[in-house]
Amino acid sequence: GAVVSQHPSRVICKSGTSVKIECRSLDFQATTMFWYRQFPKQSLMLMATSNEGSKATYEQGVEKDKFLINHASLTLSTLTVTSAHPEDSSFYICSASRQGSYGYTFGSGTRLTVV
Amino acid sequence: DAKTTQPPSMDCAEGRAANLPCNHSTISGNEYVYWYRQIHSQGPQYIIHGLKNNETNEMASLIITEDRKSSTLILPHATLRDTAVYYCIALRGSGAGSYQLTFGKGTKLSVIP
Numbered sequence: 001g002a003v004v005s006q007h008p009s010r011v012i013c014k015s016g017t018s019v020k021i022e023c024r025s026l027d028f029q030a031t032t033m034f035w036y037r038q039f040p041k042q043s044l045m046l047m048a049t050s051n052e053g054s055k056a057t058y059e060q061g062v063e064k065d066k067f068l069i070n071h072a073s074l075t076l077s078t079l080t081v082t083s084a085h086p087e088d089s090s091f092y093i094c095s096a097s098r099q100g101s102y103g104y105t106f107g108s109g110t111r112l113t114v115v
Numbered sequence: 116d117a118k119t120t121q122p123p124s125m126d127c128a129e130g131r132a133a134n135l136p137c138n139h140s141t142i143s144g145n146e147y148v149y150w151y152r153q154i155h156s157q158g159p160q161y162i163i164h165g166l167k168n169n170e171t172n173e174m175a176s177l178i179i180t181e182d183r184k185s186s187t188l189i190l191p192h193a194t195l196r197d198t199a200v201y202y203c204i205a206l207r208g209s210g211a212g213s214y215q216l217t218f219g220k221g222t223k224l225s226v227i228p
Contacts, residue, residue: 034215044218093158103149104216106158
């Protein structure tokens with residue numbers, strides 16, 4: 001089946017630094033990937049849609065200069081949280097879909113803690 | 116995509132069937148009903164989807180009413196590992212491609228020993 005790998009699974013960084021999260025489709029090509037954020041005891045909130053070879057589409061209220069998305073290949077999308085602050089601490093999850101299959105496959109998520 | 120409504124929480128005894136309801140009264144003809152679940156601190160997992168017919172796979176069964184305004188996800192023999200938040204989502208098309216999933220609050224299912 002379709003597998004999406006997300007790395008790292010857990011990261012702690014200092015306030016003001018940047019953190020990169022990778023999302024890879026291991027056995028299929030993904031033209032589109034999605035990035036979600038989930039705060040404790042809340043549901044997943046879509047942050048942006050990542051399109052291979054073009055600019056990402058951000059949801060309202062998500063700062064595109066703070067959450068940089070790069071989808072340079074059909075198997076890799078990255079999310080960089082720039083100048084991280086404690087309020088950026090959250091669970092970040094990516095997803096992708098393989099053409100011809102149903103539903104979406106999600107990565108295992110990245111727990112970001114900014115101290 | 117149509118809004119869905121689910122109870123916030125449910126309990127189920129281990130070994131019994133878990134029946135999770137979902138209302139989607141404004142669903143349109145080309146919207147599928149998808150079910151995902153999220154076990155604590157993991158990414159969501161696809162369970163099943165359907166358009167108008169009942170569906171069954173190795174994980175669960177999906178019963179969709181004839182008017183398509185509601186559906187029920189059935190886990191036939193719930194185990195402790197089925198404890199999770201279950202999301203019912205209405206989605207246009209097959210879901211493969213660029214349609215985005217919008218998650219509601221879901222139902223937190225607790226399987227009790």
